[in-house]
Amino acid sequence: MTVTALCHGEGCRGGHARRRASVGTRLCRPCRDHFAAGLAELAHLYEECGRILGGGAPGSLRERTTGGDLPGLPFNAAAADVRTRIVSVLGSWSGLVAQQRGLAAPPRTVTALTAFLLRHTDWLAAHSAAAEASEEIARLIRGGRRAAFPDRARSVRLGACPEPGCAGALAFAARAGERADGPAIVCDADPAHRWSSDRWSELSDCLDSARPAGTAGAPATERWLAGADIAQLWQVPMGTVYRLASEERWRRRNRAGRTYYNESDVRSCFSRRAARR
Known part of the structure; x- marks a missing residue:
């Protein structure tokens, strides 16, 4: 040979x-x-x-559970x-x-x-x-x-914690391939301050209204979210994210070849959808 x-x-x-x-x-x-x-x-x-x-x-x-595998995995x-x-x-x-x-x-x-x-x-x-x-x-x-061994978590910073007297910041743990109905939004100063992702619309309103004194009239800090983050925060399929981004003309920006959408545009869109329902 x-x-x-x-x-x-x-x-x-x-x-x-x-x-x-x-x-x-x-x-x-x-x-x-x-x-x-x-x-x-x-x-x-x-x-x-x-x-x-x-x-x-x-x-x-590995997590210990009783009663066998969880249904609906x-x-x-x-x-x-x-x-x-x-x-x-x-x-x-x-x-x-x-x-x-x-x-x-x-x-x-x-x-x-x-x-x-x-x-x-x-x-x-x-x-x-x-x-x-x-x-x-x-x-x-x-x-x-x-x-x-997928990436277990990618932290997305969301803004200041809305709890009174807390100086911490909220972050969303975007987990690849996992269900997003758990306590995914957590304060970095107090782990007890946590919310499930389906409460993001409510929390984001709090973040915008809780700006420091003396900043009345100043524009709220703009947040930009990747498509996968939107899908998990609002519990919708990725196909819905891309469709709405096109139909509703969400503002977007590209970083390192990845597209991010303006969070206020996204939130307004889903708020309107919820009101119609």
Whole structure:
């Protein structure tokens, strides 16, 4: 089998200086070891995604509950898709190894497939498809990590706490992929000052009216919210956010390629919708 001098691994192909492949293989030692570690990680990601589908919190945050899983948990399509792709990809490469080496294919479980491929990592590293195997496993790991360990919270500063005598500020914990019906708006000075996101319209009116003395007539501080924040604060689908932004001509600005909408325009729009209902 003819091999090239330069490594074809995922870790080298994207870099400026590619390492030389190990003798008799198409991967350098670090890329070969990274490939093997990736195979082992896929088994862990498969289990983590399965736990999320069973009602567990993302990122290995386990909460004790009684009476079984909570009803009405949203189906996590990303976690389900990752699990399907992990089995498919591992099964495909295991089939190649088994067919070309005259071996019996392993059972189609992630544990068995992973163990089988780890035993034949050096053979795969020398195969003409080593580059494709390295790239596909790395891509699958990235997708698995995003599904199993999403960003847990992104804090959006909203303004001063409206509680009398409190000098704290409110922040909205925008949580990817989670239900937003919990106490998502919290004061940074007193954790007891917290509100569910469905009270944001009421709170934002308080923030605008509670400006310091001597600022009467001064414009309220403008707040700008991302589409995902709006969807969680007003409990609507993202499609509704984009539709209303266009129909109602919300003011917008772009930062680092991301669109933010003027909060007062958004609030006025949803207030009118609520009044009509």
